[in-house]
Amino acid sequence: MTSVQLPKKDKYVIGYSQSNNAEPYRAQLNTQLEYYVKQHPNLQLLPIADAAQDSARQVSQVQQFIQQKVDVLIVSPNESDPLTPPVEQACAAKIPVIVLDRSVNTDCISAFIGGDNVAIGKAAGDLAVKLLPQGGNVVELRGIMSNQPQIDRDKGFRDAIAANPNIKIVKDQDAKWLKEDATKVMQQWLQSGTKIDLVYAHNDPMALGAYLAASGANKQNDIKFIGIDGLAIPDGGIRAVENGQLAGTFVYPTGAKEAVDTVMNMVDGKEFSSKQVLPTTAVTKDNAAKVYAEYDFSNK
Missing domain, CATH: 3.40.50.2300 (Response regulator)
Incomplete structure (x- = not known):
């Protein structure tokens, strides 16, 4: 377990760098992240930065969030190696970093959230x-x-x-x-x-x-x-x-809810796990309708 205490303020700004909005999984992740952030009036999600599967573009977008001095940075890396230096720059700027789905090659991040x-x-x-x-x-x-x-x-x-x-x-x-x-x-x-x-x-x-x-x-x-x-x-x-x-x-869980829960733990100074491995559910013809109902965000 670890903890990060964000300074007390009325609004906490989150920057999110997405690897590729065109993939349906990532579009759904975006939808869920926006939904869960809206449940907390003291959180603000900046427009999601889409790297469009271009690591150089994603590096630039992360650096832009650092310059904007966001309170928390969330990154879904397009590739691990190119994204490691900008993530380390965010850490050096004392911005907590949550990495979703794909790892980076540094231990400075506050949390990794993803499936096994x-x-x-x-x-x-x-x-x-x-x-x-x-x-x-x-x-x-x-x-x-x-x-x-x-x-x-x-x-x-x-x-x-x-x-x-x-x-x-x-x-x-x-x-x-x-x-x-x-x-x-x-x-x-x-x-x-x-x-x-x-x-x-x-x-x-x-x-x-x-x-x-x-x-x-x-x-x-x-x-x-x-x-x-x-x-x-x-x-x-x-x-x-x-x-x-x-x-x-x-x-393959998106990790959106867990990411927002982790941000709120930072706001409240509560402990959270620095590595959150999310479970999977096997979908067969027998349980497909039930699983669909459980994960359907279209009416939220």
Whole structure:
């Protein structure tokens, strides 16, 4: 446990640097962060800075928040290495930093909040083993190669499928977390004649992009699709499981509520955990409707 006492004032200004607003998961994170901040009249969230998957832009945006002397800085790094120096600059300026989802290479931050991506990858691998009892060919759609969640989701999955040596990963490629990129990659794999029994994608948009490509080739019923994110939005992973497009997904919590709770602990001088690992929920056809209702923010 740790504690940070912010100076007493009427309004505390939060700067949030988001890695890429275009990803549905990150758009949902933004929505939730705005919602939870509004529950506290003494908190003000500045307009969210969108790095649009450009680390140099994100470095500049973080430095701008430092110059504005925000009271708390929240960062979802596009990549760990480039974001480490500006985060250290914020620490040197005595601005508490909360890092969401992807780590940075410094211990100066006040809190890290994120899911256990190795555990989520392992759960996806366990599902793949269940779906392919006789073994089969798996293709893997990765996020961005330098992102820690991508590295961890790959490791957990590979560790789990090792339980069945007849399951082989025959292709894997970076699709930048994006549905459109995943559709193109999957189209190329199908056109090359690669036999595919299961697609493991590191997020739901890539899984659905692969499903779209398989659909175009009339092979959607021959292939199983697994994603990660489990967003409660109309075109998200939970609905896709309900509709039978995905065999399963895993809720990757945004950490928005925990981030705001941590800021309030700083305001009140209360202790909080400097590393907050959030649990996942496996989404199947049996529980999809219930999980959707639990995480739906559309009416808030």
